[in-house]
Amino acid sequence: MKRSGLTIVVLVVAVLLVAACASETSSESTSASSTSAAEMEFLRLGFAFPPDFSMPGYYVSQERGYFADDALEVELVILDGTAQVIQQLIAGNIDVGVGGPPPAVLLAGVEGADVVAFYQIDQRNIFDIVVPADSDLQTLEDLEGGVLGVTDFSGGEIPVVNAALEGVGFYDGNDYVGLEVVAVGDGGPQVAAAFEADRISAFSGGDADTLALQQSGLELRSILPEEYAVIPGNLIMATRETLDNQADAVARFGRAFAKGTVFAISSPSQALELGCEFAPESCTDQEFAELAMDYYVDLETPPEGSPMGALNMTGWQAVVEILQGQGELSDDFALDPYVDDSLLEKVNDFDRAAVEGDAAG
Numbered sequence: 310m311k312r313s314g315l316t317i318v319v320l321v322v323a324v325l326l327v328a329a330c331a332s333e334t335s336s337e338s339t340s341a342s343s344t345s346a347a348e349m350e351f352l353r354l355g356f357a358f359p360p361d362f363s364m365p366g367y368y369v370s371q372e373r374g375y376f377a378d379d380a381l382e383v384e385l386v387i388l389d390g391t392a393q394v395i396q397q398l399i400a401g402n403i404d405v406g407v408g409g410p411p412p413a414v415l416l417a418g419v420e421g422a423d424v425v426a427f428y429q430i431d432q433r434n435i436f437d438i439v440v441p442a443d444s445d446l447q448t449l450e451d452l453e454g455g456v457l458g459v460t461d462f463s464g465g466e467i468p469v470v471n472a473a474l475e476g477v478g479f480y481d482g483n484d485y486v487g488l489e490v491v492a493v494g495d496g497g498p499q500v501a502a503a504f505e506a507d508r509i510s511a512f513s514g515g516d517a518d519t520l521a522l523q524q525s526g527l528e529l530r531s532i533l534p535e536e537y538a539v540i541p542g543n544l545i546m547a548t549r550e551t552l553d554n555q556a557d558a559v560a561r562f563g564r565a566f567a568k569g570t571v572f573a574i575s576s577p578s579q580a581l582e583l584g585c586e587f588a589p590e591s592c593t594d595q596e597f598a599e600l601a602m603d604y605y606v607d608l609e610t611p612p613e614g615s616p617m618g619a620l621n622m623t624g625w626q627a628v629v630e631i632l633q634g635q636g637e638l639s640d641d642f643a644l645d646p647y648v649d650d651s652l653l654e655k656v657n658d659f660d661r662a663a664v665e666g667d668a669a670g
Contacts, residue, residue, distance in 0.1 A: 350558050351382045355398070357391045357408030357543075361591035362584025362598065363605045364407065364543075366430065369569035372583050373667060379561040392417070395424050398548050404555065405562055409543040410435075411628045411647075416637060418647050423549045425649045428563045428618035428656065430570075431542030431608050434533070435516040436466040438473065441504055442528040446511060449532050450477050455510030458493035458503055466513045472631045473537050482634075497521035516608070520601050539624035542608070552649060563656035567617035568664045570609050575668035577606045616657040620650050 354367070362368075367385065370376050376383045388394050391408030395417045398406050407430070414426055438457070440446045446455070457474075459466060470490070474480035479487050493503050496518025503509045504527065511532065512522070522529060531538065545566065547559055573580035581602040585592035592598045611619045625644055632638040 349377075349380050349382050350561075351384070352405060352558060352562055353384050353386055353403040354562075355386045355388050355394045355403035355406040355408075357388055357394045357406070359387060360385070360588040362581055362588055362602060363591075364430070365573035365580045365584060365605075366566035366569040366609075367407075368587040369572045369580055369583055370565045372587075373569070373572060375565040375568045376562070379565050381558065381561055381565060383562070394546070395422055398424055398546065398551075404551055405545055405547045405559060407543060407545055409541065411541055411544065411625055412632060412637075414544065414546060414647050415628065415632065415642075415644075419638065419642075424546050425549050425552055425647055426544040426546045426620065427552060427559065427649045427652050428545035428566065429541045429620045430544060430618070432539075432611050432615075432619070432621065433542075433608055434469065434538050434540040434624070435542040435608070436469045436513065436540075437519055437531050437538070438470065438511055438513045438533045439519060439522070439529040439531055440511045442530045444510075444530070446532060449473060449479075449534060451532070452479065452511055453487050456489045456491060456508065458491055458500060458509035458512045460495050460514045460518055461492050465515055468631050468635070469533075469537055469540065470513050472627070472634065473534055475634070476534065476536075495521065498525050501525040501527050516604065520597065520604055524597055524600060536623060536627050539621045540627050541621060541624050545618070549646075552652070556652065557655075560652040560655035563618060563652055564659055567656055568659055570617060571661055571664045572668045573602075573606050574610055575665040577602045579668055580606070616653050618653055618656055620648050620653075622648070 356364075356367075360368075367383075371383065386397070386403055388397060391413040394403070394406035394408040395413065397403045399422055409431070411426070414424055417424060438449065446452060457470070459470060471480050474485065474488075475482065479485060491509065493500055493509060493512070496512065496514045500509075500512055500518070500522055504512070512518075519529065545563065552559060578599075581592075581598060584602070585598065611617060622644075625648060629638060629642060629644055633640060633642065
């Protein structure tokens with residue numbers, strides 16, 4: 310599906326035609342009702358992955374008119390990975406970009422890329438360590454003497470696995486201690502069979518792997534410690550220059566995206582219907598699509614009391630510590646330049662009940 314690993318995608322050079330235009334007005338208003346059609350503002354949105362139904366913030370907002378309500382015309386540009394999104398942001402070929410996870414932003418920043426995350430789409434980690442729901446294992450510490458299956462030793466879950474295991478004394482920075490870690494392939498029937506045959510005690514993989522296991526009929530439960538469970542996945546990002554010079558337009562974009570996500574949270578089935586119209590190739594297996602939609606809605610729902618797009622700093626700090634442990638960030642690395650929640654108040658300035666009513670209708 311859409312999600313990417315904790316390692317940066319290899320940069321693929323892209324040549325894009327620039328067709329950006331922005332309406333010039335004497336004053337701007339965040340109120341859609343006071344903005345005429347002549348003041349519509351054009352934004353180019355870069356996606357780090359092919360379109361599918363897992364990003365309702367975009368396609369629901371297009372279909373239900375939430376972008377237009379906020380005087381925005383949004384053009385979608387499909388790119389090849391988060392590194393390319395960052396490249397095109399810096400080049401000015403796109404205004405905002407969707408990609409992740411945080412290491413892509415942080416490591417690019419170390420190399421001089423002035424890109425900032427201002428909206429967190431995924432509120433929890435797409436990589437997990439899971440056990441069957443009826444397993445006796447309740448915590449990661451209970452894995453002592455057991456076997457942890459991973460998709461592959463180069464899989465995107467490995468940095469999280471190593472950090473989590475190191476935190477409970479099962480990894481010393483080079484070797485696994487007190488348990489065995491084995492590669493069992495992508496989640497699905499073969500991993501379910503490994504559980505049934507007691508060849509593994511727990512499994513770690515990405516969202517698609519977990520979903521495939523669930524589709525195999527296996528009910529799962531997470532034992533990943535909370536500090537790693539809240540590591541962000543996909544983000545919305547822009548350059549600092551764009552945030553400074555186009556703050557109103559970026560906030561309106563975030564607001565429309567948030568409304569599309571609220572619609573999906575309120576009615577996953579309606580959102581999936583719109584998503585399958587947007588990307589029919591991702592809905593060839595309807596049973597899996599319904600399971601996946603429920604998963605992504607849960608993934609993108611903020612904790613109670615948190616705004617849409619909330620930047621979970623506990624998760625961000627966990628990423629910093631993982632990268633510092635790998636020697637990729639210095640011990641005095643400062644996170645502040647790469648995350649900015651200053652627009653979230655404007656992003657969340659909408660009638661949530663009206664959006665929920667739209668979904669119910």
